[in-house]
Amino acid sequence: MNKSYNGRFTPRPDAVRAAYSAEQVLQAVDEAVRTGKRIAVRSGGHCYEDFVTASDVEIVLDVSQMNGVTFDPEHQAFAVEAGATLGQVYKSLYYGWGVTIPGGSCPSVGVGGHIAGGGYGALSRLHGMVVDHLYGVDLVVVDQHGRARRVVATRRPDDPNRDLWWAHTGGGGGNFGVVLRYLLRSPQAHGKDPSTLLPTPPATSPGVTLTWQWADVDERAFTTLVRNHGTWHERRPRTRLSSSLALSHQATGQFQLLVGVDGEQGDVGRLMDDYIKTVTAGVGAAPATTRSDQPWLTATLGAETYAGGTPFKSKAGFLRRRWTDRQIAVVHKYLTDGDQRWGASVYVSSFGGKINTVAPSATAFPHRDALFSVAYDVYWSDPADQDEINWIRRFYQEVYADTGGVPVPGDANSGCYVNYPDADLADPKWNTSGVPWHTLYYGDNYPRLRRIKARWDPGNVFHHSLSVRPQA
Ligand SMILES: Cc1cc2nc3c(=O)[nH]c(=O)nc-3n(C[C@H](O)[C@H](O)[C@H](O)COP(=O)(O)OP(=O)(O)OC[C@H]3O[C@@H](n4cnc5c(N)ncnc54)[C@H](O)[C@@H]3O)c2cc1C
Structure with missing residues (x-):
């Protein structure tokens, strides 16, 4: 199951775990921490470098089957599972609600890495980066005791997990945990009609x-x-x-x-x-x-x-x-x-x-x-x-x-x-x-990212050659 878009790398992990549910993601992360194996998560496989394919990655957690796009009434936001490709997201949002996100031009890119890094495309001059529409993230993190757990972090000013949301507005994939779902709603959007909560693309x-x-x-x-x-x-x-x-x-x-x-x-x-x-x-x-x-x-x-x-x-x-x-x-x-x-x-x-x-x-x-x-x-x-x-x-x-x-x-x-x-x-x-x-x-955002890393991934479970280093 080599889904690496870049043929420069030949991944040879001990195991590839395909996850279909949050429970399976929790199990795979738990297994990696318990056995001391290096784990890397893959969504669309489009990484330019060997963050998922390095020779010391022992478990690849593939979330590409978790690719649903729904409207989540609890958060009043679109819930995009991290394994969805941009093409799947554009189709689902447009056919379902007539809306879109200003993401990249390559339909096979996965949102797992794309959104965490920022995400831009042809509509960005009009609507900004994808992360400008990111309301929250639903993800699996590992605490200081090595326990995998699920947490939701949103941009709400009173959310105690708000820093973890911020880290996903450009901090990059493979740094803080395993994203299960991105929650998307434009910052100025209000009301309950989903068709008004993200940008409308031109006809x-x-x-x-x-x-x-x-x-x-x-x-x-x-x-x-x-x-x-x-x-x-x-x-x-x-x-x-x-x-x-x-x-x-x-x-x-x-x-x-x-x-x-x-x-x-x-x-x-x-x-x-x-x-x-x-x-x-x-x-x-x-x-x-x-x-x-x-x-x-x-x-x-x-x-x-x-x-x-x-x-x-x-x-x-x-x-x-x-x-x-x-x-x-x-x-x-x-x-x-x-x-x-x-x-x-x-x-x-x-x-x-x-x-x-x-x-x-x-x-x-x-x-x-x-x-x-x-x-x-x-x-x-x-x-x-x-x-x-x-x-x-x-x-x-x-x-x-x-x-x-x-x-x-x-x-x-x-x-x-x-x-x-x-x-x-x-x-x-x-x-x-x-x-x-x-x-x-x-730029100047790195010290804050390091503090967030130290809080949410204290054991540096999620790392690669250019990952955020935890604050000492
Ligand atoms: C042909 C091509 C065209 C592109 N066009 C654009 C463009 O127009 N605009 C733009 O902004 N970018 C563009 N990109 C860059 C793209 O956004 C990044 O390569 C992105 O990281 C790919 O995400 P992925 O999920 O497909 O890759 P993967 O290789 O699966 O993952 C990339 C990184 O994110 C991590 N990751 C993946 N899933 C998760 C998850 N669920 N939770 C936590 N971390 C995760 C991985 O561990 C890895 O570190 C393009 C890339 C390619 C190859």
Whole structure:
């Protein structure tokens, strides 16, 4: 039962425990503590690093069969079981109540890890992070006597377990216990009608895709396009238009600009056309243009066919400002080196909007000043091949050469996303900034997370290479 999306890892646990109920989760955790075995919980299996698949994990607790989506009248919130995939959640919430969460774009990602780390997607500029709608968590924790027990923690100001809710608003999966259910209700929502308690998605999702052939694009054209994209978003951090530059390596022949907008309000066509005119101004090379106007759910679920299993390494960074021209030159250099790197790409997604309206300490996710989320990915065929990993390490280090090889929070950068974990950040060979990995992920929120860890997982039962360390 290897459900690891990343083929870089080959898990070999002693046992995989598939849980169908809270009782079975309690039993599996209890068994691990009693026998002194390392346990790791898996939901959708999409982790970038070996948090679930490390060679010393002895019991994998798989909760993917706990995937129901219901309305819980006791909490007046949607109860989403932690094994559900984003696709299951989008379908169930939309068909059942006409609502949604502003989560990620890949339907097979599991909410178990996704929500605990923050969760963002195409609707986040309008509706914020998923954790901005998290009312509570229902989970299994292990106390100082090694006893597994179930606890519910909510954002209610008078809830004595409130800190445990806060830890799940960006603290990341695999840190505090086993989440059974996420309870979701928007903070401003009131009343008892479920269809008003989470965001309503637009009926349609108008989109435009511009595709350039690498053969038509020289470095000057590339620089102009990437600079225009960055400048446009810097000037309009709050618009409802979102766009991603999907910069595939030249070995693939082409790269794209994907533009989407909430189709409900105003003159969508004009907003898109003005945007495209500004971003392509002075580029010269003409892209192929494809327009679509699909029902929201169809566009959101997409046509995902890839089931994972290929080795990959990802690195990431939040930007407060667009890349500098020096950084764009580095990106161009690496994306045009040879014709073999079919699996390499850089994704620059617009961030900001409603995400920026929340204080950095209101949730454990601190990157509230970020305008762009950038992901640097490379996929390859042979799991034993180290060449691609070293290539992306050098690439990333050069992009962030001015700040010790990593996006140190400051004027230009806003650190890294815990849902895109990168073990290199804890390695002084690749992070020469002197800024520890936990500051990159959590900023000033780390000391509070450590206190919460000490209270709720005093025996450090739930840990991995980048987990929150209990306060000494
Ligand atoms: C192809 C792809 C696309 C992505 N797109 C986006 C995106 O658009 N937006 C975005 O925000 N993120 C995105 N991500 C990142 C994604 O949010 C994280 O990889 C997330 O952690 C995956 O969760 P999972 O449950 O599928 O993974 P898993 O590997 O099952 O778990 C990841 C971590 O969470 C822990 N965990 C899992 N379940 C539980 C639980 N029930 N209780 C406690 N801890 C748990 C695990 O132990 C592990 O540490 C993407 C990832 C991939 C691979």
